[in-house]
Amino acid sequence: MPSKLLLTGATGFIGGTVLHQLLNTSDPGIKSLSITAVVRKPADADRLAKEGLQTVLVNGLDDDEALEQAASKHDIVVNVATGFHATSTKSLIRGLGKRREQTGKDVYYLHLSGTTCVSVPATRESPFELRAFSDRDEDIYEYELLREAYEPYAQRTAEVAAIETGELCQVKTYIVMPPTVYGRGTGFFRTQSHQIPTLIRNALKTGYAEHVETGVARLGHVHVEDLARLYALLVSKVVEGASIVSGRHGYYFADTGYHLWSEVTSEIGKVGHELGVLKSPMPRAISLEDAAHKFADGDVKYAEACFASNSHTRTEKAYDLGWRPVNTESDFVNSIRITVEDVLKEQEQNA
Template sequence: MSGKTPIFLTGATGYIGGSVLIRLLEHPSAETFDITVLVRSAEKAKILETQFGVKAVVGTHQDLDKIESLVENAHVVFHLPDPDDVALINAILRGMRKRHAQLGDLPILIHTSGTGTLADDARGLYISDTIYDDLNVEQIKSIRPNAQHRAVDVLIAEADAEGYVRTYIVLPALIYGIATHALVRAGVSNAHSIQIPALIRAALDRKQAGMVGQGKALWPDVHIDDIADLYITVFDIAVRDPNAAGHGWNGFYFGESGGHTWYQISKAIGHVLVGRGISNDPEPTPFTTEELVKYFGKEKDAFGTWGSNSRARGRRARAIGWKPKHTTAEDMLTNVPPEVEAWLKHQK
């Protein structure tokens, strides 16, 4: 392609989206990118345009016609939030189909799913023996139809099979670490993930670390900097040669670089609470049914994440050159105390 590469990115103000956007802005080829983002806040749009040189369009994910048009004008689309919004992904795919029909261009979609799509119903009572491998396509195809994120993932893989787009789906594990990049410092992007802070807020409220069931279920994890690097690794190969890396049903990339039980996280939270004089015992106790509803919205939501197993092996991701730097449970656990301190500060 001649000229600059037009890129459209959703989720710039989010935890993942901001971390990916800053890497694009700091990319060795950044001068060749023409980046457009969609944000709800006019104030943040102004910051993005004046301080970071990004074209920012004000709108929401319900502005489907606007999104379709923005996608139609992009060769690469990073879709980073809303992994379950079928109407939104259909608008994105319509825009890509139009671009392909009108220009003959083969646009690229890099989409965010998550290893939550692998979650079982362990309810914190056991570790599953089932491990999903992103090089095992038949295993990927066997994921149950009603799993988290599955409806959107299937639509994307089928769009690739139709031939008008090349699709790459990144499935982050539990993401940890406080983002500290320039977009966070400018007040544009979120610095925190979801799962660990939810356990921290619950522990602070009940003044005792908590867990679903016995906390035995196991999830993979990944540092925010490492998962952002995976998106860029996929992007670099996809732009250089869309067929150089697996795409469509061969394009699921598990972003995992370690693993933990939920008990380990809750125990780490408990130790901080004891050290701060908030709790007398670091040992987590099971959430009651009432607490599951109070802290996680629905009992099934708590079971589906904080009580589930989601075991994954990211061999396809590593095969294209991804090299995560944070690879042990200890790397993850050392990031828990700063998260607790951040939420304590937030409460003041």
């Protein structure tokens, strides 16, 4: 039975919320685990120590040796720092492989990815048509290999690396693929997500909510606490020794609803105008190149994936395991007002 879990991303939005879920669960299997968090700063380690948590310090995600060594002392790794870093992914899995060699017992790796890995551009031609994926489909891995051969994408590159390194090191891998993650996080550090707060900060800077071209790009969404519940469920199943699908078929989608970015920016515009911080309630269109500059530090590929692509993924295996998200579509819409207010408070505090 696994007894030691290593978690990356404890200071982040998703990772902090996953950690909170693991620490506050009533699940006896999870409560039996010894949990260690990977952090970069001594001050963060001190903060987590006050919560009774063990930590290990590394010099960032490129600290391959430290990550591999840390993972080699654990039975489960929950990597929710980022899904865009292939080398740290490999290091963590190699470490788990060493643990398996030492103990002779199964080891497990849970990886944060995203549905943009299977999305298609909304503003340009692509040889790949929009496909409705179920996480029960058996060819997702092969599809991603085709996509990678045509046009590498860092999140997908890391995901493929997780599966292939897991096979090489005999580590059971589980790929969690959320869409847009929204809501207020429950971690000890960062409590805001990326996509919607980015649009809000840009709106406050320019005076207008802005979306890419027509704004008809369609992505899914999931509340961060519901996503954290899925991670906790997978950890629980692993600890109890349940037979759950891993490796090339170990994909777990996490969609609970869908939105158009024009709908999101319309709500941002409405709320911002009501609060007197935007010039108009009406959103306006900008080019993908402008969006890359404003939303993604000039990275066109990343801006396209996050704000100008379409995906259609059906969550089925998570529900089969017993996942029960509690947030509704009205919660998604209401979260936009809450997030606008949170960003305004953040800016006031930093002024």
